[in-house]
Amino acid sequence: MKKLLLVSGDSFADPQFRSSSHPEMDVSWPKWPELMAKKLDMKLINLGRSGAGNEYISSSLQDVIVRLDDKSQIGLVVAGWSQCFRHDYQEISWHGAMEKTSWQKKSLEHIAKKGKIVWKGEWSEDWYVDGDKETYNGGDMAKSKTIHDRMDANSIKKSAGATGWECLRVNTHGDIEGWVRKSLRTYMNFQLMCERYDIPYLHTQMIPMYIDYMRGLMPTEQEVALGATRENDSMLPSQVPEEELQKIILEYEGIMDPHKFVGWPISRFIGGYPLNLEVLGVWPDTGINEYVISEMDNHPNKEGNQLIADHLLEQYEEIFNS
Amino acid sequence: MKKYLIVSGDSFTDKDFRSSCYPDMDVSWPKWPDILAKKLDMKLINLAKAGSGNGYIYNTLLDCIQLVPKDEIGYVIAGWSQCQRGDYQELGHTTGVLGGLKSTQAERDNFHANMKDSWGGQDIYKPTEMGEYAVDKRNWHQDRIDPRGNLPYWVRRTLRHYVGLQMLCENYNIPYMQCQMIDMYKDYIDGMMPTEEEVAFQGKDLYADRQTYPGDAKADEQLIMKIIMSYDGHIDTSRVIGWPLTRTLGGFPINRGVMGWNQIEEEPYVIDENDNHPNAAGHELIAEYIYDWMG
Numbered sequence: 001m002k003k004l005l006l007v008s009g010d011s012f013a014d015p016q017f018r019s020s021s022h023p024e025m026d027v028s029w030p031k032w033p034e035l036m037a038k039k040l041d042m043k044l045i046n047l048g049r050s051g052a053g054n055e056y057i058s059s060s061l062q063d064v065i066v067r068l069d070d071k072s073q074i075g076l077v078v079a080g081w082s083q084c085f086r087h088d089y090q091e092i093s094w095h096g097a098m099e100k101t102s103w104q105k106k107s108l109e110h111i112a113k114k115g116k117i118v119w120k121g122e123w124s125e126d127w128y129v130d131g132d133k134e135t136y137n138g139g140d141m142a143k144s145k146t147i148h149d150r151m152d153a154n155s156i157k158k159s160a161g162a163t164g165w166e167c168l169r170v171n172t173h174g175d176i177e178g179w180v181r182k183s184l185r186t187y188m189n190f191q192l193m194c195e196r197y198d199i200p201y202l203h204t205q206m207i208p209m210y211i212d213y214m215r216g217l218m219p220t221e222q223e224v225a226l227g228a229t230r231e232n233d234s235m236l237p238s239q240v241p242e243e244e245l246q247k248i249i250l251e252y253e254g255i256m257d258p259h260k261f262v263g264w265p266i267s268r269f270i271g272g273y274p275l276n277l278e279v280l281g282v283w284p285d286t287g288i289n290e291y292v293i294s295e296m297d298n299h300p301n302k303e304g305n306q307l308i309a310d311h312l313l314e315q316y317e318e319i320f321n322s
Numbered sequence: 323m324k325k326y327l328i329v330s331g332d333s334f335t336d337k338d339f340r341s342s343c344y345p346d347m348d349v350s351w352p353k354w355p356d357i358l359a360k361k362l363d364m365k366l367i368n369l370a371k372a373g374s375g376n377g378y379i380y381n382t383l384l385d386c387i388q389l390v391p392k393d394e395i396g397y398v399i400a401g402w403s404q405c406q407r408g409d410y411q412e413l414g415h416t417t418g419v420l421g422g423l424k425s426t427q428a429e430r431d432n433f434h435a436n437m438k439d440s441w442g443g444q445d446i447y448k449p450t451e452m453g454e455y456a457v458d459k460r461n462w463h464q465d466r467i468d469p470r471g472n473l474p475y476w477v478r479r480t481l482r483h484y485v486g487l488q489m490l491c492e493n494y495n496i497p498y499m500q501c502q503m504i505d506m507y508k509d510y511i512d513g514m515m516p517t518e519e520e521v522a523f524q525g526k527d528l529y530a531d532r533q534t535y536p537g538d539a540k541a542d543e544q545l546i547m548k549i550i551m552s553y554d555g556h557i558d559t560s561r562v563i564g565w566p567l568t569r570t571l572g573g574f575p576i577n578r579g580v581m582g583w584n585q586i587e588e589e590p591y592v593i594d595e596n597d598n599h600p601n602a603a604g605h606e607l608i609a610e611y612i613y614d615w616m617g
Contacts, residue, residue, distance in 0.1 A: 059479075059482055062482055062485060062486075063482075066485055066553075066556045067556060087470065089468075089470040089471035089475060090471055090472070090474075090475035090478065090479075091471065091472050091475065092472060092474035092475045092478065092545070092549075093474075164475070166470075166471075168470070171410075172469070173408065173410040173463070173465070173469075174410035174411055174412055174463075175411075175412045175413060177411075177412075177413035178410060178411030178412055178413050178461070181411060181413070182381075182410075182411065185381055185384055185385070188384065188388070189384070189486050189489075189490075192486075192489050192490050192493045193486075193489050195493055196489040196492050196493040197489075255388055
């Protein structure tokens with residue numbers, strides 16, 4: 001059985017990515033997670049979601065990983081971290097929870113046998129909606145369903161409860177230093193989870209963690225397409241010296257595994273890099289090139305996605321196959 | 323050499339707890355972490371802060387565990403709080419929150435050496451400086467109700483913290499325990515009551531002025547039951563006192579399960595009917611319960 005490549009991230013990883021600046025453009029080229037999965041001969045579970053922040057990325061991975069009883073099914077996990085100032089939260093509804101039922105049924109029965117349920121007996125039938133019975137192994141409620149029976153990413157997200165996420169572009173609470181620190185804890189949390197379960201992993205700052213905020217957040221590509229201008233509609237630059245954020249990152253030196261964090265320590269001024277800037281070669285002072293969609297949209301194009309996949313594969317080979 | 327007992331939590335665990343309705347009351351009795359540390363013959367690092375939510379509790383433990391040499395940690399305890407609270411940090415350009423997370427190994431070694439000197443021989447009943455070093459509470463802020471998300475999400479977010487703490491401690495082979503110190507969601511789904519301070523000083527009525535739950539309470543509670551149960555088998559419940567956390571499922575939060583479900587009428591373990599924080603006897607009882615649980 002093929003091992004699983006589990007990926008989460010923002011628009012750079014999103015298999016459903018659409019260009020906001022060029023909504024009519026055909027962007028159906030293979031994204032880097034798909035290219036990696038093909039090369040590694042693994043089955044891909046891609047949880048990437050446009051606009052997502054780091055809490056989504058971490059939580060979506062944890063939600064799936066903890067529910068896999070046999071962690072050895074996982075061949076590799078990759079987290080492509082996003083901007084630290086985004087804010088993720090969930091609006092969970094019954095719909096997502098019911099989808100989770102079938103995957104969890106064995107567990108629910110197990111709990112019931114232990115006699116913990118005192119929910120007045122309502123749970124035994126009521127907690128399974130008709131849809132569950134129809135879709136769960138063709139009605140065979142006794143048969144356990146595995147993640148391999150659910151290779152559709154949406155189905156897996158629902159099964160793991162990783163649905164109903166919303167994202168604010170800028171967190172309304174806290175400040176840039178607090179958000180940097182929060183993201184670094186999230187990265188630590190991811191590292192600890194993978195180490196605990198002995199799961200091969202890589203993570204990287206897929207796009208700059210804080211630069212866009214520090215320099216004055218520009219209108220989105222969609223807002224620009226609708227008439228906003230970068231000159232008139234950008235936020236004011238932050239007054240916090242960038243060195244302070246670099247100091248916070250460096251506090252995690254010696255704690256974060258630099259081999260498995262591609263581009264550590266994140267900022268080029270202290271020897272690291274955000275992956276898109278380094279690999280695609282689109283540093284703020286170098287401008288765009290042939291690996292991004294356009295001047296309006298700096299997401300990777302087909303060749304750019306190949307470059308990102310190659311870079312991560314190179315790290316994978318060096319760490320896990322050398 | 324004595325090892326460290328590291329705890330985090332909310333007002334039930336805060337060494338600097340003050341009663342909101344009785345600001346002049348002397349509440350300097352030993353809190354359960356003090357008593358437990360003495361029983362365990364460990365040095366105490368108490369990171370708890372009144373009003374804090376579970377984000378604060380998890381992140382302060384994560385920060386502190388990174389800071390302290392792992393072989394010097396004897397036990398870690400999380401006393402989880404209400405899930406609807408929202409925590410965030412505003413450092414305001416004052417870095418150095420984690421005094422110990424230095425950029426080089428030499429700096430870290432030096433820091434640890436200095437800290438050991440400053441903690442050595444301390445009476446555990448005196449406030450330690452460790453909490454101030456490990457976590458600057460002043461730059462953490464809380465919303466009583468997180469302005470984003472809904473109750474099922476906040477429950478799930480808390481359960482993710484349970485998993486996170488478990489992985490953290492298992493990864494470093496640190497003995498740990500976690501418990502719901504107060505009910506995770508009941509106070510919110512039943513309609514948030516005014517704070518003790520609002521009742522005492524703003525004339526609000528505990529019942530007449532309670533908020534209305536902004537959803538379908540019955541349906542959401544069923545969903546919450548389901549979310550909690552979905553973690554059974556994924557959380558090491560042998561390390562959780564009171565699992566599955568809520569009375570509806572047969573679990574309990576510490577304050578109710580240990581001090582009594584009808585505290586005021588039957589158990590003399592809380593300050594009074596206006597302030598249900600544990601009094602001296604309540605803290606003794608909680609410490610004793612946890613100590614016995616540890617075996």
